[in-house]
Amino acid sequence: xxxxxxxxxxxxxxxxxxxxxxxxxxxxxxxxxxxxxxxxxxxxxxxxxxxxxxxxxxxxxxxxxxxxxxxxxxxxxxxxxxxxxxxxxxxxxxxxxxxxxxxxxxxxxxxxxxxxxxxxxxxxxxxxxxxxxxxxxxxxxxxxxxxxxxxxxxxxxxxxxxxxxxxxxxxxxxxxxxxxxxxxxxxxxxxxxxxxxxxxxxxxxxxxxxxxxxxxxxxxxxxxxxxxxxxxxxxxxxxxxxxxxxxxxxxxxxxxxxxxxxxxxxxxxxxxxxxxxxxxxxxxxxxxxxxxxxxxxxxxxxxxxxxxxxxxxxxxxxxxxxxxxxxxxxxxxxxxxxxxxxx
Amino acid sequence: xxxxxxxxxxxxxxxxxxxxxxxxxxxxxxxxxxxxxxxxxxxxxxxxxxxxxxxxxxxxxxxxxxxxxxxxxxxxxxxxxxxxxxxxxxxxxxxxxxxxxxxxxxxxxxxxxxxxxxxxxxxxxxxxxxxxxxxxxxxxxxxxxxxxxxxxxxxxxxxxxxxxxxxxxxxxxxxxxxxxxxxxxxxxxxxxxxxxxxxxxxxxxxxxxxxxxxxxxxxxxxxxxxxxxxxxxxxxxxxxxxxxxxxxxxxxxxxxxxxxxxxxxxxxxxxxxxxxxxxxxxxxxxxxxxxxxxxxxxxxxxxxxxxxxxxxxxxxxxxxxxxxxxxx
Ligand SMILES: Cc1ncc(C[n+]2csc(CCOP(=O)(O)OP(=O)(O)O)c2C)c(N)n1
Numbered sequence: 001x002x003x004x005x006x007x008x009x010x011x012x013x014x015x016x017x018x019x020x021x022x023x024x025x026x027x028x029x030x031x032x033x034x035x036x037x038x039x040x041x042x043x044x045x046x047x048x049x050x051x052x053x054x055x056x057x058x059x060x061x062x063x064x065x066x067x068x069x070x071x072x073x074x075x076x077x078x079x080x081x082x083x084x085x086x087x088x089x090x091x092x093x094x095x096x097x098x099x100x101x102x103x104x105x106x107x108x109x110x111x112x113x114x115x116x117x118x119x120x121x122x123x124x125x126x127x128x129x130x131x132x133x134x135x136x137x138x139x140x141x142x143x144x145x146x147x148x149x150x151x152x153x154x155x156x157x158x159x160x161x162x163x164x165x166x167x168x169x170x171x172x173x174x175x176x177x178x179x180x181x182x183x184x185x186x187x188x189x190x191x192x193x194x195x196x197x198x199x200x201x202x203x204x205x206x207x208x209x210x211x212x213x214x215x216x217x218x219x220x221x222x223x224x225x226x227x228x229x230x231x232x233x234x235x236x237x238x239x240x241x242x243x244x245x246x247x248x249x250x251x252x253x254x255x256x257x258x259x260x261x262x263x264x265x266x267x268x269x270x271x272x273x274x275x276x277x278x279x280x281x282x283x284x285x286x287x288x289x290x291x292x293x294x295x296x297x298x299x300x301x302x303x304x305x306x307x308x309x310x311x312x313x314x315x316x317x318x319x320x321x322x323x324x325x326x327x328x329x330x331x332x333x334x335x336x337x338x339x340x341x342x343x
Numbered sequence: 344x345x346x347x348x349x350x351x352x353x354x355x356x357x358x359x360x361x362x363x364x365x366x367x368x369x370x371x372x373x374x375x376x377x378x379x380x381x382x383x384x385x386x387x388x389x390x391x392x393x394x395x396x397x398x399x400x401x402x403x404x405x406x407x408x409x410x411x412x413x414x415x416x417x418x419x420x421x422x423x424x425x426x427x428x429x430x431x432x433x434x435x436x437x438x439x440x441x442x443x444x445x446x447x448x449x450x451x452x453x454x455x456x457x458x459x460x461x462x463x464x465x466x467x468x469x470x471x472x473x474x475x476x477x478x479x480x481x482x483x484x485x486x487x488x489x490x491x492x493x494x495x496x497x498x499x500x501x502x503x504x505x506x507x508x509x510x511x512x513x514x515x516x517x518x519x520x521x522x523x524x525x526x527x528x529x530x531x532x533x534x535x536x537x538x539x540x541x542x543x544x545x546x547x548x549x550x551x552x553x554x555x556x557x558x559x560x561x562x563x564x565x566x567x568x569x570x571x572x573x574x575x576x577x578x579x580x581x582x583x584x585x586x587x588x589x590x591x592x593x594x595x596x597x598x599x600x601x602x603x604x605x606x607x608x609x610x611x612x613x614x615x616x617x618x619x620x621x622x623x624x625x626x627x628x629x630x631x632x633x634x635x636x637x638x639x640x641x642x643x644x645x646x647x648x649x650x651x652x653x654x655x656x657x658x659x660x661x662x663x664x665x666x667x668x669x670x671x
Contacts, residue, residue, distance in 0.1 A: 042594065043522040066492035066528040067445050067520055095444065098493070133365030133416065135427045137443030275671070305669040309656050310427030311416035312364055317653035 010191040016049050018160035018192045019125075019181065022167040023050070023087065025196045027057055030085060033171065036063045036076050037089030037125075046091055047127065047186050073099035073124065077107045077176070080122035087171060093126035093180065094140050107176040108151030123170045123177045129221050129271050130308055130315060131183035139308035141220075141272035146178050147248045147281065153177040153202060154248040158223040160190040162246055165200030173202060182220040202247045205255035211241030214329050215259040217282055218269040219244050222320065226269050229325040238333055248278050256282070257290055264295035265336065267328045271319055274302035296336040301328040344374040344553065344609050346634050347398045350407055353638055354397070354414060355588050362646075363414045365427045370398035372551075372583035375608035376515050377402035379548070379556025380483060380578075383564050387480035389437045389455045391448030394429050395515075395582075396441030399485050404436045407638055411645035419648035425659060445486075445520075446493030449512070452484030453499045456508035456573070463570075481509040481567040483560075489520020491534050500575065504541040507572035511563045514575065515550060517582045522594050538575035550578030551608040581606070 013021065027033050035050065035057075041064030044051030054062040065072050069090060076088035090096045096103060103124065110120045130139035146152050153175055157163040163181065170177040192198075208223060209230050218226035223244055230240035243259045245252055260266060266286050268279040279300045286298055301320045309315055351369045358367050370377070373395070381390070381402035392399040400410065405421070413420025414428055421431050432440035439455060442448040459480040466478035490496060491514055503510045514534045518525050531537070538545025544566070548559035556578055563574035581603035585592035592600075616622040657669045 039521050039523055064523060067489045068492045070494050133427060135365060135429055304657060306656055306660050309425045310365060311424035311651050313650050313653050314656040317656040
């Protein structure tokens with residue numbers, strides 16, 4: 001899908017600015033929408049995303065909270081149940097662990113347990129991934145945990161345009177949505193459509209780069225790395241299609257299928273540890289549902305099964321870099337079992 | 344206190360020179376709390392610390408060489424370059440760890456208190472068990488005013504009170520949680536009042552007066568050692584700098600900063616020592632020089648320590664790492 005309707009003016013914004021713009025537009029559109037989070041008011045958030053919003057919308061709508069993650073998420077849920085939409089911020093997604101009861105046992109299940117009679121429309125914005133030596137308690141990529149909990153939608157925004165469009169959809173969505181933002185993307189720039197209604201629907205993936213030999217699935221900070229790897233591989237004569245799922249739940253099976261129909265080969269990248277990462281789910285979907293399209297075994301390129309170490313040397317070893325991504329693609333090209341010559 | 348101050352100042356310098364990656368939360372201004380409290384502790388006592396942990400670790404006997412090596416992400420660091428500033432731990436020294444999670448160390452100290460209470464039983468029934476030596480031990484947890492809003496704080500106080508555990512909860516009220524002043528994150532002024540909800544003593548110390556902290560924590564420790572249960576101690580203090588290195592702290596009123604800089608714990612204690620003729624200027628200068636010397640050597644040690652080999656990332660996940668590899 002194309003993110004930018006041609007009629008709309010394109011401007012280049014940072015990822016952080018795009019998120020802020022989405023918040024501003026939605027708060028203006030819906031005067032009942034509230035923001036909740038630690039240090040989101042006067043200081044404008046640790047990453048500057050909510051800068052200026054307190055001044056603009058007042059302390060009644062931009063609620064700076066004490067350090068009390070469980071109460072913050074429970075409060076957002078309670079307000080949402082009474083029809084007051086909220087966007088709650090967890091400063092580092094690692095701290096979502098303190099709010100797990102409210103996210104997993106309460107928010108995720110409310111609609112189901114009430115037989116569909118009650119829904120909980122709120123968004124939890126979470127900052128994920130490592131930013132370099134942020135170490136084990138500030139660097140985790142926990143998205144797969146939440147995808148394993150039915151009742152939660154999980155968004156991973158990888159570009160400024162996606163961040164804006166997906167956050168707006170998340171806010172208007174009738175269910176609880178977890179919105180993952182990567183620390184290292186906040187300063188990245190890209191074209192972002194203007195306009196209140198520049199929504200990107202949840203559940204639609206995006207071809208970030210066209211190619212014909214291999215489908216390389218990547219999201220969050222692995223997306224720019226995958227794009228660079230694809231660029232390098234083009235020089236070796238390998239045409240890589242980079243595909244960003246944009247949302248993990250709901251997952252765009254049709255989009256993945258379309259890409260595999262072109263390429264027949266699949267490499268999946270994630271920053272999170274390999275074991276039980278969302279890569280495994282994507283690989284399983286492809287193997288179960290699209291096996292006839294595959295010309296080679298699927299390859300996962302992931303973080304190691306370790307906590308995130310502090311030392312930069314160790315961290316570089318843990319997280320996939322361009323070279324490891326490229327190596328994964330080359331391996332899949334080599335291992336083609338049903339390539340033109342073989343079958 | 345001087346060692347902590349200079350350790351922190353140097354750490355800030357070294358960070359600006361690129362030696363230290365990651366976060367650094369300076370403890371400057373709060374030294375009297377760590378030193379006064381740890382002076383009341385013995386070899387069988389344990390502490391848990393926070394994201395602002397260097398002062399606690401030094402006051403508990405942490406070696407600046409291994410601390411700098413850890414901050415530099417070098418192999419000889421306390422955590423072999425896996426932890427960094429936020430996670431320095433050393434059980435032998437009674438340091439159960441700094442912590443990146445606000446409030447994270449508080450329940451862990453309750454568990455340490457439970458183990459120490461059990462050590463009293465072990466001492467009676469199995470006096471030869473090495474754990475029996477801890478029979479007079481207490482557990483101390485340091486945390487901030489902001490952390491006292493976490494569920495973990497309240498749950499821990501309740502549990503420790505219920506089981507009369509030898510735990511001292513030390514709140515360093517430096518008036519800010521990150522960028523948020525105390526009055527914007529809680530309605531009370533004195534965090535010590537929260538003790539009354541759990542029917543335990545809540546004491547207030549002048550957190551910029553090392554002797555006052557020592558006096559109050561000694562009292563709490565004596566109670567804990569005698570089986571009278573936990574105490575909440577609030578130390579009123581201030582951090583001179585921003586929340587982390589890089590934060591200028593401009594959200595704080597200038598008069599407030601000036602007031603607390605005047606109340607600097609080191610300056611005041613120096614004055615006291617000189618006025619009481621307990622020390623001479625020369626002796627204090629010699630102390631400063633000794634600290635300089637020690638830190639000079641510590642920095643040199645850390646610089647000489649090699650970085651870890653990348654594959655070491657896979658070690659230490661479990662006690663047995665199956666041929667040095669993280670498990671599949
Ligand atoms: C669970 C959790 N929430 C939020 C943070 C981010 N954070 C780090 S330090 C801090 C402020 C802590 O304030 P306080 O407890 O008063 O300690 P101080 O910094 O004043 O020493 C916050 C919000 C965190 N590390 N952990």
